[in-house]
Amino acid sequence: xxxxxxxxxxxxxxxxxxxxxxxxxxxxxxxxxxxxxxxxxxxxxxxxxxxxxxxxxxxxxxxxxxxxxxxxxxxxxxxxxxxxxxxxxxxxxxxxxxxxxxxxxxxxxxxxxxxxxxxxxxxxxxxxxxxxxxxxxxxxxxxxxxxxxxxxxxxxxxxxxxxxxxxxxxxxxxxxxxxxxxxxxxxxxxxxxxxxxxxxxxxxxxxxxxxxxxxxxxxxxxxxxxxxxxxxxxxxxxxxxxxxxxx
Numbered sequence: 612x613x614x615x616x617x618x619x620x621x622x623x624x625x626x627x628x629x630x631x632x633x634x635x636x637x638x639x640x641x642x643x644x645x646x647x648x649x650x651x652x653x654x655x656x657x658x659x660x661x662x663x664x665x666x667x668x669x670x671x672x673x674x675x676x677x678x679x680x681x682x683x684x685x686x687x688x689x690x691x692x693x694x695x696x697x698x699x700x701x702x703x704x705x706x707x708x709x710x711x712x713x714x715x716x717x718x719x720x721x722x723x724x725x726x727x728x729x730x731x732x733x734x735x736x737x738x739x740x741x742x743x744x745x746x747x748x749x750x751x752x753x754x755x756x757x758x759x760x761x762x763x764x765x766x767x768x769x770x771x772x773x774x775x776x777x778x779x780x781x782x783x784x785x786x787x788x789x790x791x792x793x794x795x796x797x798x799x800x801x802x803x804x805x806x807x808x809x810x811x812x813x814x815x816x817x818x819x820x821x822x823x824x825x826x827x828x829x830x831x832x833x834x835x836x837x838x839x840x841x842x843x844x845x846x847x848x849x850x851x852x853x854x855x856x857x858x
């Protein structure tokens with residue numbers, strides 16, 4: 612099974628695809644404070660959960676959602692139709708870093724997809740160019756909650772300087788010309804809910820499809836991910852979602 616299909620299954624019970632409860636996602640969108648007719652861009656949108664929730668906040672708005680995963684976009688199209696949002700959501704199957712928009716946006720989202728731009732700094736630079744002068748950039752990024760352990764580094768296949776601490780993220784944002792006007796730091800319960808949803812969705816799929824040729828691969832992927840999380844980066848890796856404005 613290819614990684615894109617695997618990821619879509621893993622996020623089937625957690626389409627937000629980040630360690631954030633829905634109530635906090637809504638709080639972040641409210642704090643973005645856009646007008647009802649806002650134009651929204653979601654880069655690395657996955658199943659489009661953030662874009663669709665933004666449209667619920669901005670009832671006269673339109674969203675473009677970009678991702679390379681065709682399975683996730685197929686699911687996004689289905690959910691958008693069910694929610695009556697299909698005419699206000701345009702889905703684009705392409706690399707987020709190469710997306711060329713038609714105009715600029717009041718709100719640009721990149722939640723848990725900074726890898727598409729080579730990290731946090733690249734996201735500020737490349738995703739930020741799509742934000743209009745008075746717009747908001749909403750970025751969800753990882754950081755070291757505590758100094759990384761050897762086990763965490765091994766589990767994430769990372770080096771200590773691949774991520775900074777939370778203060779370092781804010782410094783980097785300000786150096787790039789952005790100021791945080793609000794932020795949400797994901798807590799342990801949000802992380803556990805996200806990780807158990809990820810692991811559990813894969814495990815359930817394998818159990819429900821015992822004769823599928825990929826069933827054992829999927830179950831192994833779930834087990835290996837669980838071990839990397841519980842024995843590696845749990846309590847070490849952090850996640851913050853920043854509401855950023857220029858200045």
